[in-house]
Amino acid sequence: MIIKEATFVVSNSDYRLCPTDGKPEFAFIGRSNVGKSSLINMLTGNKKLAKTSGTPGKTQLINHFEINKDWYLVDLPGYGFAKASKQARVKWEIFISEYLVNRESLMNVFVLIDSRLEPQQIDLEFMNWCGQKQIPFCIVFTKIDKISSSVLGKNLAKYKKEMLKSWDEIPPVYTSSSESAFGKEKILNYIDLINTSLKEVNK
């Protein structure tokens, strides 16, 4: 799939105020600084679309980007940044969980995980929560340009082992680099597959 057009539409903290045209959407979530905004920019080939930052916790809202006038990419605020107050964290949990649970046009969540790290409790807990709520998700291991392929292989194996403690099956797994655009085609193909099957169903 080729992205010809990517436009910022709206930012807000209430899923009820998100676009109401029912076009399918795909959201990106993960720890603050994991590379969500960079991945959206890499996928769309527009470095300025989603604001990226060296300072964790900058994206505080649900941001909708319309793609090819046909579907949405959604940039979500990051979880788990140490500097946020408990109050801010609770507020985050409420509006994001409301969005994830209630948003009917949400087709898939891409859970981003820093490929350099050992399995993190917060990511495992979030994925378990998605499982409980029956929210479909894939994993994207980000920033693979920063490690060797052998370390990447080891880290992926550790993650899979950890996940198999609570899951019968591992969800689809992708690896990405926003620097080299590695992973772009596979991730876009996955989105395209879902969009195409939706169109078949709605014919």
Ligand SMILES: Nc1nc2c(ncn2[C@@H]2O[C@H](COP(=O)(O)OP(=O)(O)O)[C@@H](O)[C@H]2O)c(=O)[nH]1
């Ligand atoms: N080397 C490298 N740096 C990345 C990659 N993705 C993101 N970054 C950097 O990581 C930092 C956080 O990225 P950002 O997209 O703002 O993360 P977000 O908070 O999850 O949206 C920025 O300094 C990015 O340039 C990647 O694939 N490779």
Ligand SMILES: [Mg+2]
């Ligand atoms: Mg961001």
